[in-house]
Amino acid sequence: MVELTKGRAATSKATDDLEHRYRALLERSDPTTEAWLSEQLSHVRTLADDLPDDPRQLPDWAAAHAQRVASEHAAYLEQRRQGAPRRYFQNRAQALWFLQQVAPTKAVDGAWLHGTLWHWRDPRFHGLIRTFLEELGDGDLRRNHVLIYQRLLSRLGCLQSAPLAAERYLQGTLQLALGQHCERFLPEVIGYNLGYEQPPLHLLITTHELAELGIDALYFQLHVTIDNAASGHARRALECFTELGQDQGPAFYERVRHGYRLNDLGIDTPSLIASFDLQAELLGALERKRIYGQCMHSDRCRLQGRTINQWLAEPGAMPGFLDALQAQGWIKRDSDPRQSRFWALIDGPVAAMFGVFDAYEKQLWHDWIAGTWQGAAMRRVPPGQWEQALQLEEEAPGEAQAADMAVLIEAMAGNRHSTPQGLRATRAFIQATGLMSGGPN
Template identity: 35%
Template sequence: MKEVTLDRGVVSGAIPSLVFRRDVSSIVFKRNPPQPLSQAASAPARDLFHALVRRADVDGAYKSARTFLNGKLAEAESLESDLPDEMAALPQWLEQRCARVKAGYRAYLADRHAGQKARYFSCKAHALHFLQSVAPSRMVEGAWLYGFLRHWREAKFAPLCKIYLRNLGDGDECCNQVKLYQKLLDQNGCSDWYGLDDQYYVQGAIRLALGRHVDDYLPEIIGFNLGYEQVSLPMLIAAYELSEQEVQPHYFTLHATEDDACVASAIKLLKSLLDAADDDEERQALLHRVNNGYKLHQLGLDIPKIVASFDLQKAFLATIQPCAAYLERAYRIDCMERGIRGHWTNSLPLPLLLQQLCNEGWMEPDDKGRTRLWHVLERESLLPAQGYQQQVLLDWLAYSQEYGKHLQYADVSDLVAAPSALALTKLETPEESLAGGVNESSNQMDVMDYVIRLMSPLVHHTQEGLKAARVYKSILEKGSELYSQHYAFFLESDQV
């Protein structure tokens, strides 16, 4: 193959033109089941999630991802499924699913216009809790398709690559899913989601794990795509009620008017997979694996369960807990100054301390609408920063007369601890996670490998990742005619 000549002259070890193969896929259509599925103990979802996005101990993380996936697929075996058994029934099934979403949303709007209360969010803190809780899955949107990028020369996988690119906004910062969601979190003071409980990480960990093992779990990924709804009824309801709580819902309605290309591509790939089967028994085994992948969406917490997991009383206690020692000391001093003796001499459990403060009027608003509790926390710089925790404090104080009555019955044994410094480590920057770039001695596969690494769920939302997405998109759409100028682009950059 001929060499590519750049403006600077012939490059040593220059890269040959791109070749789009039309031969047998390098992803073997797995017609035999993987290792027997087992519910043996695997790494917690949160630990696996952070391991996969930090790229620490890559081999160990990938092995844990496989164990995790097998465990979750074993869980999915016993779940119910509405996925049709026959290919021919899929189009009608999809139409019916879409119709149910539309009808359900129309009924919801009719109920709201008739005066029914909000179905999901009781207050703004509830809405912000939702934003934080869905972050582990939203911040890795489309990650289950990432592994297909390495098969950029195979036409059958091009639609899936394009879907992944769409999640990246095709390299446009204004449309990149992760960038948009991070902006939404930042605007509402909800960026400290890294220490959430394990249950909130299940779907995010599944997406990351699938994306790292596309060669071995192709049928399951097809099923996962079939179960993925760009816009579901719970998402539409959440978007409507977020807007009511003055939270911009644009992210959740971004694809409301788009066709579900993810599902359409999955159906085409499923047809190819089934056509390659040797007999009906093998075909049924493949469909069983597809169905298990479809049922993965039922694991972890869905939107209604996340909404139901919010408890303003517990959220308030968790917010106040770091200040408990100071509040007790401030209350003792107050009692001493007023010459009051009582139970304040002994250490009180947090709920009873707050109950006593309620009885003493610390939760009553002054003429400016602020309570004594607020002023004490503000004076000592203990007031939570603007965002979710401060909103919890505001919303609880607004209903303190109601919630205060039940403080003595509150259970603090399972309060969520403050996220650790390790848990709050954000996704890495390209400099931290990607070693080396390309140079004049890089060959074609070296360059493409670097481009693809920059498009990983770790960094595709950075400026470097966005540039790489634009390069990949051009290569995918226009082929080798533009390859030399893209290569020159990389060489002329210090490091993309």
């Protein structure tokens, strides 16, 4: 398992390879992936899991899981009613940071099930295929999960994300790898799906707190409902195991458990959120921007005897720069940012530095300045005009051609299903197989 590296991408070869592998798998299958996936599975062989030893107890296990999540959620809501602060997100910057950290996983939502499409003639696979098609929104761009997440990031001005630690690509890479090697790893795919589709407590809390921060939580809300344990993806995951694996004997179930455990590789969501460091993020953003700004300022702009260009020319000078801004009275922390002269330079259409910082970077500045100021967390920094909602073109309605199934299935791989061509292929696949929502007809 790869160690978490905060902030910038890790430099070791093993972790660099992870982002590279992820990007390669988005494009095409890769001959080394099967061995890589086997290696990941060997890591989890010795880990514990909470699945019952007897697979016939899986329905009880799923019911108990849903019950536990429901009561912990009720306790959370009660705490909040009694005035407890948000559990996850101290401010909007932290929420925007989190949404970017998990973007590589969200960009391939459902990918672990891609290989099940090849079994469209076998009714035992129809549950898994339906789940996959629902992740793809049945080829409707309004309902395609990858596109819903992309539109969310776009609206928030978070599409151009900062470099992510290599580990952020681990779950996405696992999902793409499972999707491409369904034949060899079917029990593991079933197990992974069983784990991924059980709605966790953190999903409920995240949904609640994002909405509270004025962030459209449709993507998260959608998963609370669509993955539900009574009739949604969680229930279907269980049925698929029963259909495909229940009678396959202990060796098969052991492999299902290994696939289930792959969900635990990498950092868990609450720990990821808690690892957010506002000042480190702001400094990281400034350090990246420094290079572009060092010759852009007039030499009349001075701070503590140095020109701004001199400040920006020096690697690692940004902590001192922040201190100097405060010492010279440009920034007054722990109060409304609108009282800081520096904020007036970067915020608003007539600000001298309009457009220099994107919406996420401005939110970092805002929340760092606001600090302990009451009401800081709720205030939203409006995105710039160029970050307004993505214009999505509805493609011309495509006729389902006499379907070349292999071509259609290939077009639904990776995140390609979210392109106009992929959406068309998804609709044509549904037409050709009769696997409409509501079941085969």
